[in-house]
Amino acid sequence: MATREVPIPRDPTEDEAFALFKAVEDKFPSQTLGDDKWYVLLLAAIVGGGQPGFAPLLYGELIERPEYQTSEQRQALMRRLRETLFKLIVIVGVCKPLEAIFDIDAITRPEDKDYTFSREDWQCDEANAKRGAAWQGRLYQHDQQGIDDVLASQKDFDWTSKQITYGLYLSDHNILNDVETELxxxxxxxxxxxxxxxxxxxxxxxxxxxxxxDVETLQQCIELVASFCDLRLHKVPRVADIEHEV
Known part of the structure; x- marks a missing residue:
């Protein structure tokens, strides 16, 4: 009986990655959202899309720019990249962001390493729950009750959502602000x-x-990354589909 070999997909090249970086930066709505956010979207999508090995290429490209010519500037950039990857843990799991962190660290100059610890004083307490609930409230508004009703019989998911997903990860806006977190x-x-x-x-x-x-443009940027990662996004809605709920 003949066996069927599973085809191995072709990995993207570095040249294709650089072309993607430029395409996303050019398309990203920087005039309204700011010119320091496109790489947050790109990093989250490319790592979540299964290509964390290109994260150091992005880091290397960024630190060649005039705004990152001192160790202090590169350390600040590292904090932003690290926070993006840290928040991505709760969205895609730990392994892909960890792979990206190891790869970025491998090319980071010793003087550019940043040893700060953003959540050193974090506590799973009432203040954490309130902070998470406040951020959920901005995003979900009256829709939160429907989610809570479902999770009333799934207590582990309810606790994780409120204390960990939103309390620990997503409501902390000290490094990435609200828009960058949602990106x-x-x-x-x-x-x-x-x-x-x-x-x-x-x-x-x-x-x-x-x-x-701008949200439609953000989706188009993510679609560029999906094409690079050889992924289909045929199930997801567009902003026009949910606009009546806003």
């Missing part, structure tokens, strides 16, 4: 072709003030 979440979810959660975070991105036109 990370939306990219990490959409790149997995998840329709329900993508709809929630298209809606959430609109609710924190990003325009309908």
């Amino acid at each position: 990370t979440v939306l990219s990490g979810i959409m790149i997995q072709n998840l329709p329900r959660e993508t709809a929630w975070h298209l809606r959430g991105t609109r609710r924190i003030g990003v325009s309908r036109e």
Whole structure:
């Protein structure tokens, strides 16, 4: 009986990665959202999309720019990249972000290493729960009750969502602000072709003030990364599909 070999997909090249970086930066709505956010979306999508090995290429490209010519500037950049990857843990799991961290660290100059610990004083306490609930409230508003009703019989998921997903990871905006955090979440979810959660975070991105036109452009940026990663995003909605819920 003949066996069928599973085809091995072709890995993208570095030249293709550089072309992707430029395409995303050019398309990203920097005039309205700021010119320091495109790489947050790109990093979250490319790592979540299964290509964490290109994270150090992005880091190397960024530190060649004029705004990152001192160790202090590169350390600040590292904190932003690390926070993106840290928040991505709760969206895609720990292994892909960890792979990216190891690869980035391997090319980081000793003087550029950043030894700060952003959550050193974190506690799983009432203040943590309130902070997480406040951020959930901005994103979900009246829709939160429907989620709570479902999770009433799934207590472990309810606790994890409130104390860990939002309390520990997503409500901390000390390094990445609210829009940057939601860029990370939306990219990490959409790149997995998840329709329900993508709809929630298209809606959430609109609710924190990003325009309908910009959200559509963000989705187009994520689609560029999906094509690079050889992924299909055929199940996810678009901002026009959820606009009536905003």
